[in-house]
Amino acid sequence: MGQPSATPSPPDELRRHLGVSDAVLIGLGSMIGAGIFAALAPAARAAGSGLLLGLALAAVVAYCNATSSARLAARHPASGGTYVYGRERLGDFWGYLAGWSFVVGKTASCAAMALTVGTYVWPGQAHAVAVAAVLALTAVNYAGVQKSALLTRAIVAVVLAVLASVVVAGLTSGTADAARLDIGADTSFGGVLQAAGLLFFAFAGYARIATLGEEVRDPARTIPRAIPLALGITLVVYAVVAVAVLLVLGPRELADSTAPLSDAARAAGADWLAPVVRVGAAVAALGSLLALILGVSRTTLAMARDHHLPHALAAVHPRFQVPHRAELLVGAVVAVAAATTDVRGAIGFSSFGVLAYYAVANASAWTLSSAEGRPNRLIPVVGLAGCLLLAFALPSTSVIAGAAVLAVGVAAYGLRRLVAARGR
Incomplete structure (x- = not known):
């Protein structure tokens, strides 16, 4: 006798399609994206030869966040990620604040990735x-x-092939010099922190896995396996690429580069590889943009279900089983932002919100009991402290803009509560 057919999803819920490999790939598509092509140069400007220390610090914070997110996602496998975790573990306000930080910050990230695509494909018509x-x-x-x-x-697959080519060209070239990896006088503690904050921005894609919790098969097992796998693969890729580029260019030349991987290919004598890297960067940015739009629309769906955003955005398409209204709204807002902003402003605005989002995730993980799969107590503590430290180590313009946006969100929440109380 054949197996009974799966029970269909209710009309207001999403269908569970994704297994471990799909979830890992969505995380990789978010993390191994345009960040590896763009983040190395500003990180080198901040930390000099301490770039690798910044990468290690970013990885530690990202690991803590990934572990906290994985345990929470297994316990609360619904679309929305930390918006759901904060609401369930800390209260409605903290869930709202996480969701607000994510939607606003990642909408800016979407615009940045779209502009990166435009810059690499057709610089004269980037917008x-x-x-x-x-x-x-x-x-x-x-x-x-x-x-x-x-x-x-x-x-x-395309991005990994391009990065592997750059690494091989760099490590096998006669211009590679191990002395360029030495940490020198151009490194400061503040610079390392700022580099870590910039590089963490590129690591943050594992949240896409958690925000897809309602579309993952067997989420209690799949999500805790997929998040560390995606993060571990990304860390190895970033470290190897960073070492190869530093060996060829050195920290000063890397800091001055506008296209560090292309410049590294040319410096290694592989001029033919530079246009390939250009294509790879555009493809990588497309991958990041794809996953970002996916994650923002799911958090919008979750917030709309709770009436923090218009409830009409909670609709799920009866055929495609996706939050179609949320996706269309997010796409429209990102398109307007991509037409009117610049990459630097969009990334700076986004970073503060991303770290605030993960701070709430770590605080939520602290409340888990041992029966609920609580991680080691040190993990959410280090994750929370690391998020706050890196957030306030960002350039002052990013901190001010990010804090102002969070304040607007808090004011909107308070106004909504006040109106609701008067209406009773």
């Missing part, structure tokens, strides 16, 4: 290409998360 990329990927997400996972698989 137009960025808007076209947003519209195209919104259509892909609208057609269903399985198609998004398949496209992400192809993107990750």
Whole structure:
């Protein structure tokens, strides 16, 4: 006798399609994206030859966040990620604050990734290409998360092939010099912290796995396995690429580079590889944009279900089983932002919100009991402290803008509560 067919999802819930490999690839598509092509140079400007220390510090904070997120996602496998965890573990306000930080910050990240695509594909028409990329990927997400996972698989394969080529060219070239890895006088503690904050921005994609909790099969097992796997693979890739680029360029030349991986290829004598890296950077940014739109729309869905955003955004398409209204709204907002902003401003604005989001995740993980799969107590403590430390080590303009946006969110929450209380 055949197995009984799976019980169909209720009309207001999402269908569970994703296994471990799909979830890992969505995380890799978020982390191994445009960040590796763009974040090394500003990190080198901040930390000099201490870039690798910044990478190690970012990895420690990311590991704590990943562990806290994985345990929470297994306990609360619903769309929304830390918005759901904060609400369930700390209270409605903290969940709202995490969701607000995520939606606003990652919408800015979407615009930055779209503009990165435009800059690499057609520099003279970067904004137009960025808007076209947003519209195209919104259509892909609208057609269903399985198609998004398949496209992400192809993107990750292309990016990894490009990065492997750069690493081989750098490590086998006659220009590589191990002395360039020595930590010198150009390194300061504050510089290392700022470099870690910049590099953490590129690590943060494992949240996409948690925000897809309602679409993952057997989430209690799949999510805790997928998040550390995706993070571990990304850390190895970032470390190897950073070492190869530093060996060839050195910290000063890397700090002055606008396209560090292309410059590293040329310095290694592999001029033919530079245009390949250019294509790889555009593809990587597309992968990040795809996963970012996916994650922001799911958090929008969760907040709309709780009426923190218009409830109409909680609708799930009866055929494609995706939050179609949330996806269309997110796509429209990102398209407008991509048409009117610049990459530097978008990334700086986003970083503070991302770290605030993970601070709430770690605080939520602290409340788990041992029966609920609580991690070692040190992990959420280090994660929370690390998030706050890196957030306030960012450039002052990013801190001020990020704090102002959080204040606007808090004011909106308070106004909504006041109106609701008067209406009773």
